[in-house]
Amino acid sequence: MALASEIGRKDGAYKRAVELLRKAPLIDGHNDLPWVLRKAAGGDLAAYDLAKVHPETDTDIPRLKAGMVNVQVMAAFLPSEIANPATVTLEQIDLIRRMEALHADVFMPIRRATDISAAKRKGKIGTLMSVEGTVGCEGSLAPIRMWHQLGVRLITLCHNGSLPWVDSSTDKPISGGISNFGHELVAELNRLGIIVDLSHASPQAAHAVVNASRAPVVLSHSNAHALCPHPRNAPDSLIRAVADSEGLIMATFVPSFINAELWRRIEKVKRAHWPKADPAVIAALDDPPEFGPLPSATLAQFCDHVEYMLKLVGPDHVGIGGDFYGGPQPVGLEDASVYPALFAEMIRRGHGEQVLSRLAGANFLRVMRKVERVGRTIEKERQPALKTRVRRHTRRPAAKARPPGEILGAARMAAAKPGKR
Numbered sequence: 001m002a003l004a005s006e007i008g009r010k011d012g013a014y015k016r017a018v019e020l021l022r023k024a025p026l027i028d029g030h031n032d033l034p035w036v037l038r039k040a041a042g043g044d045l046a047a048y049d050l051a052k053v054h055p056e057t058d059t060d061i062p063r064l065k066a067g068m069v070n071v072q073v074m075a076a077f078l079p080s081e082i083a084n085p086a087t088v089t090l091e092q093i094d095l096i097r098r099m100e101a102l103h104a105d106v107f108m109p110i111r112r113a114t115d116i117s118a119a120k121r122k123g124k125i126g127t128l129m130s131v132e133g134t135v136g137c138e139g140s141l142a143p144i145r146m147w148h149q150l151g152v153r154l155i156t157l158c159h160n161g162s163l164p165w166v167d168s169s170t171d172k173p174i175s176g177g178i179s180n181f182g183h184e185l186v187a188e189l190n191r192l193g194i195i196v197d198l199s200h201a202s203p204q205a206a207h208a209v210v211n212a213s214r215a216p217v218v219l220s221h222s223n224a225h226a227l228c229p230h231p232r233n234a235p236d237s238l239i240r241a242v243a244d245s246e247g248l249i250m251a252t253f254v255p256s257f258i259n260a261e262l263w264r265r266i267e268k269v270k271r272a273h274w275p276k277a278d279p280a281v282i283a284a285l286d287d288p289p290e291f292g293p294l295p296s297a298t299l300a301q302f303c304d305h306v307e308y309m310l311k312l313v314g315p316d317h318v319g320i321g322g323d324f325y326g327g328p329q330p331v332g333l334e335d336a337s338v339y340p341a342l343f344a345e346m347i348r349r350g351h352g353e354q355v356l357s358r359l360a361g362a363n364f365l366r367v368m369r370k371v372e373r374v375g376r377t378i379e380k381e382r383q384p385a386l387k388t389r390v391r392r393h394t395r396r397p398a399a400k401a402r403p404p405g406e407i408l409g410a411a412r413m414a415a416a417k418p419g420k421r
């Protein structure tokens with residue numbers, strides 16, 4: 001099988017990109033491989049064997065190596081409305097730790113910024129553990145501290161659903177930004193030296209967090225809203241605010257976050273046929289005939305987002321967070337081997353080593369160092385926060401998790417016994 005990285009390998013720009021990535025750290029801000037492994041193999045890593053190329057999906061050891069990835073942020077992702085979120089979060093963390101242990105010859109856990117250069121020196125792929133969505137903390141800060149103990153160094157505050165303490169960009173707001181507990185959460189993440197990630201947060205929530213945070217914050221996998229008005233993308237004002245925090249926005253490969261026409265078409269199809277379906281599922285469908293073929297997102301369009309961000313906030317505040325998730329990817333960004341091709345395209349567009357090495361990873365490294373420093377300062381100032389537990393946080397209705405028959409049954413029972421409420 002031809003790896004995506006083999007396309008254009010003879011090109012001079014490609015060779016220069018490879019040279020660049022030999023020297024510069026390449027740190028990718030988001031990969032959902034742990035969820036893919038959970039779904040594909042029930043988390044059975046020996047059965048799945050990451051050492052082999054898995055052409056049906058996008059990330060495995062051979063392609064991370066071909067992609068010259070120095071550090072991959074591995075997301076302990078879970079959907080906002082999953083049952084038993086505290087357990088699932090731990091299962092996802094456990095999966096990442098088992099992956100690190102089973103492939104200890106390849107992966108090196110990244111627990112502090114200094115580990116990154118060590119991984120590069122040893123020729124290993126650093127794995128930096130993140131949790132995507134704090135639903136599993138269940139409104140308490142103690143689990144957050146335990147996730148930190150287990151090695152989590154970046155936390156995405158929410159996913160596609162709003163939580164009682166932070167509003168999502170793709171759901172109805174609950175607190176109009178972040179709640180009091182949301183403020184406590186940000187303060188505790190600052191104290192622990194965990195990077196706060198605002199991808200998925202609503203712009204209002206994100207601005208509130210930027211204002212509250214004492215450390216730089218990131219958008220680990222988001223694009224420019226000005227080029228593609230998907231709600232997951234960041235408006236200029238938010239990109240500027242994140243840059244002002246000394247943080248960065250990490251441009252992402254998700255096709256509908258890149259190509260505005262594709263996003264509009266998916267919305268149209270969704271409205272017409274699948275009002276509740278996941279955009280990734282829609283994008284995977286064979287061109288719904290009544291709407292014509294879906295337009296493609298491309299590597300060139302991705303680079304347009306990167307260049308837009310560079311122009312807006314300068315080279316110190318932009319990075320890359322691919323967000324491979326086992327679904328459809330843009331043309332030219334099909335799998336984890338594409339990073340040299342991506343940098344070759346940026347070289348062809350006239351960007352120099354100074355800018356590209358910061359884009360590749362130097363910016364993320366700077367943020368991680370600063371977040372650690374701020375954490376050490378705050379740790380001297382105060383003890384872990386205790387009186388912040390949300391005791392009556394509202395549970396989101398579990399309707400989606402239940403089979404329809406059960407809901408129907410419950411409704412019938414309610415109708416049959418009008419006196420019982």
Ligand SMILES: [Zn+2]
Nearest residue numbers: 132199200221
């Ligand atoms: Zn995400």
